[in-house]
């Protein structure tokens with residue numbers, strides 16, 4: 001496969017403006033002649049659909065939830081970055097760009113990330129314009145907080161509900177275009193496959209989740225904004241319905257999948273409580289602004305705490321190990337996520353964990369003394385309440401327990417500078433693509449990327465493609481054989497699943513997959529473990545295809561069939577994640593290979609051999625996927641070892 | 647803990663529903679209410695029966711998808727939470743728990759415990775937004791918003807659109823939902839230009855979709871998992887009065 005990232009020439013700071021001035025646009029009268037399919041109504045999908053609708057395109061927008069407002073972006077808590085430098089603390093577009101590239105451990109494209117930093121300021125303006133109630137100070141100006149991996153305060157927030165408020169803003173814009181007749185919304189509708197005509201993306205097959213009906217839809221272009229694939233691991237901070245099916249179906253139709261092994265494990269999540277656990281709850285990274293992370297210095301104390309013989313509040317200061325502050329004096333509790341997660345695992349594996357042994361403390365005692373309860377409540381009240389409801393302990397009185405959990409996927413569909421995949425006419429935005437975060441995403445940068453893609457990048461770049469499609473008339477799915485065939489093959493696939501009639505529930509098999517992934521393709525990876533993991537994943541896949549049991553029929557609402565479809569795809573994607581992790585003989589960002597560590601345990605990157613994006617191409621059932629490398633050339637910044645110590 | 651569940655089952659929109667009784671054993675008090683239902687569904691599916699359908703997604707109280715009427719209360723016997731945040735420690739060993747869908751004319755049952763809340767989307771489509779095209783907004787600090795205003799707008803904007811207010815109201819009124827949005831936007835300078843038109847359009851849509859009138863019982867506020875206050879209804883009424891005066 002040939003990969004052409006289509007990075008515009010010219011100096012870094014001018015690439016995006018040069019691109020915009022030279023690209024093709026579609027004239028206003030012609031925009032109406034184009035149908036665009038947008039799958040997803042999260043920050044990326046809703047902002048793209050609304051902006052395309054405003055421009056005059058005819059948009060069809062899909063989501064599996066009952067309402068677009070419930071897309072998983074709603075759950076984002078902490079905030080969104082922008083290079084406004086309102087705090088006058090030395091921030092700039094360049095610094096945001098630099099932090100993002102460095103935070104990603106030098107595995108992202110310079111040109112994309114610079115553009116992201118460049119449009120970040122406009123995002124804040126747009127959201128304020130829509131009525132997003134960002135936090136303000138007493139003078140009425142926008143307030144900021146700090147997030148990991150940055151030395152400036154550039155994160156905008158709306159209490160602990162930033163994602164909700166940003167999504168409600170985008171949803172409002174979407175509603176306005178629905179009312180104007182520019183967007184048709186299909187809720188409770190799942191995309192089942194992508195339709196190609198002569199190798200070009202021309203539509204999708206969907207299943208109406210209420211009636212089970214299969215339908216096909218035409219679009220001059222198709223945009224996938226379907227979010228991340230963290231649920232491969234069963235337990236994650238993602239919503240129950242978050243899935244990889246849309247991007248996986250695209251992969252199987254020829255779209256390259258980039259860096260699948262780059263999965264983010266978030267350091268501050270509520271620990272697992274037991275076997276019936278269905279998902280994990282994040283405690284926002286913003287808590288690390290004021291919370292201090294520690295475990296006991298002595299194993300005996302840890303043991304006493306675990307068995308309930310000692311209360312954490314009774315352990316004197318000098319017997320606590322604030323291990324992040326100890327190991328990383330410059331960034332302390334605000335080191336990037338991958339670093340903080342590994343450090344927690346290291347302490348727990350060494351026997352210093354609290355709770356079940358798989359937990360560390362996040363303590364607000366000092367902040368409460370310094371700032372008072374009111375300030376802490378104002379900043380984090382809803383998070384503290386959430387914690388108390390789940391754990392039944394009051395974090396104002398006793399430190400929170402946290403442990404790392406699967407949270408975000410940096411990998412995704414490979415896209416070029418225009419956000420187009422390797423299938424012509426198929427675009428991907430938001431968490432679904434691989435574009436901007438390299439091997440590790442910094443906090444508050446996913447919301448920024450989703451909205452950058454949706455409001456300010458895709459609505460332009462898609463026109464460069466559509467301008468060449470003017471002669472393509474709208475296709476009638478009833479008359480175009482590819483559409484009917486696509487529906488038929490989805491029907492056969494569903495029938496095959498329904499026909500297995502085994503003895504195991506979908507969830508029970510999904511849990512087995514999740515365990516294999518967490519044990520072998522989790523925070524610390526090594527060759528033998530990955531090879532064993534791949535064997536296990538294959539076995540679970542065989543088990544699924546011979547033993548899964550789905551009651552009911554495919555021609556009506558069937559929640560087990562919905563889950564089975566998603567898990568069938570996870571079972572294939574899981575193997576690709578493991579393969580990618582196996583091939584990448586280095587440690588970088590969220591991908592930590594135990595064989596590749598420095599003597600002090602820090603990650604050892606190998607720029608000589610792995611400074612590239614690994615894009616995998618599907619070669620057919622039972623065939624090995626093929627890897628193509630997109631080299632990453634850093635023209636503007638100097639590639640260094642990440643150092644958060646000084 | 648061991649439990650008896652009395653659950654509303656209904657095959658589709660048109661079918662007649664009925665209660666079915668199920669028993670569950672050994673449920674951990676630390677599991678969430680929905681995890682308890684997961685255990686039930688695992689049992690049902692293993693036995694070849696169809697699982698109980700209920701709406702849920704984020705399972706952390708923010709998407710507004712989950713929507714169960716438990717022992718006669720929207721979102722069950724705990725305060726300030728959604729169904730997915732309810733934990734089994736709020737019940738006792740041996741309890742019988744009655745689980746129903748939201749019941750309101752504006753929210754028809756789709757299947758079992760799942761209802762159709764698209765009426766809420768339609769109300770917002772009628773005007774629950776600020777008309778600003780992408781790219782046309784001014785600098786975020788160009789609009790100054792006093793902290794207390796921003797905070798108050800945030801209080802109103804915290805609504806998750808779950809519909810507990812409607813399910814709780816004896817008139818099945820959507821007034822708190824509408825008022826939250828009207829108030830959130832009317833409190834902000836950006837939202838003022840359309841405030842009056844917005845209030846009128848949204849209330850008209852609410853009436854058209856068969857939601858009842860508000861008689862100020864305040865039940866909605868009590869069950870709102872996000873604590874959206876009925877003070878916003880008073881603000882809505884003011885905007886609405888203005889709207890009527892102007893027309």
Ligand SMILES: Cc1cc2nc3c(=O)[nH]c(=O)nc-3n(C[C@H](O)[C@H](O)[C@H](O)COP(=O)(O)OP(=O)(O)OC[C@H]3O[C@@H](n4cnc5c(N)ncnc54)[C@H](O)[C@@H]3O)c2cc1C
Nearest residue numbers: 040041042043044064073078079191227430431444446447
């Ligand atoms: C708990 C949590 C907290 C977070 N906090 C922050 C934060 O503070 N700051 C930050 O920057 N980032 C944060 N993130 C990350 C960020 O929220 C996500 O990366 C981002 O919101 C993803 O947006 P998206 O639009 O790409 O996808 P999503 O919001 O996940 O939307 C996916 C959409 O696709 C639809 N869809 C999916 N599959 C299908 C299908 N097969 N058919 C039809 N429709 C489909 C869904 O219905 C949905 O509408 C957080 C993430 C989590 C999980």
Ligand code: FES
Nearest residue numbers: 703705710712730
């Ligand atoms: S499932 Fe999202 S609020 Fe309950």
